[in-house]
Amino acid sequence: MENTKYIEELTGYLSNLTADEQADVIDFYNEYILDANLTTDEDIMAQLGNPKQLSRKILADYSIKATNDETAGTPHYEPKPKKNIRMIWLVILAIFAAPIALPLAIAIIGVISGLLVVIFAVVASVFIIIISFFAAGIAAVVAGLSIWSQSVATAGLFIGSGLTIFGLSLIALPISYLVVKVLIQMTANFSKFLYNRFVTSKNTTKEAK
């Protein structure tokens, strides 16, 4: 059989799926290739794209389905932000592999990566602010302890405000984690929307009956 090389390569790219899912995909495309009478790898690629492109579409679809399932309450092994980042990445790859106009693809990728840069900037600045609060708190406590012998009242003021700042940074930590999570979720939903809009079907005139 000529197409085994194509199928073999496709299987290689699907290693993230379970054995059942892999078998289902491979069965479908094996049958499709035979029924479509695609005898050479060139014929197959003309119809289905190269194995890598096809696998990206398949994986992007699985990943999107997986996050949808998750919101429906099915537990999943990966924590959600990580899963979402993986999905955003897969959608970018799928958009690259999709037969849509290059300028459009570049624009979409630009928007998604712009959002990711914003998220990164927010994460970085929040992280730095928290670190400096931490440091300021510790410094104030240390300063307070060092002047304990001279003035207990001043020392108390320093230690008290130091501990307050310290406590505030501890409160800020889970809040900023939440904000970052929401931002990532929004970007994920947005990429999902883009994926559905541009990749699911080729953009061409459709005539309704």
Place this chain on the structure above:
Amino acid sequence: MSISITTELLDGCVLALLSKEDYYGYTLTQRVQEFSPVSESTMYPVLRRLKKDNWLETYDEAYQGRNRRYYKITDTGLDRLIEIKSDWHEYKQTLDNVLGGEK
């Protein structure tokens, strides 16, 4: 000009085809491509989702020493088809009002 078909409408079209007869993957893809230029790689995810939602079921039939997987609409699939059809008619009328219909 380009209008792309939405997921729901594509689901509806696939279910509508299957409500008339059972198809295997290749012929079903061919039939869908007669009215909407979906790519070959679009059909697999669609069929997988429809099966997962129990709107269609599959059965295998031997053909020239291999299996062909046929897709068959279920009762819930028929219900879903009616739902999509009425949604579509409503949507079509709304759009005709906005876009001017035949005139």
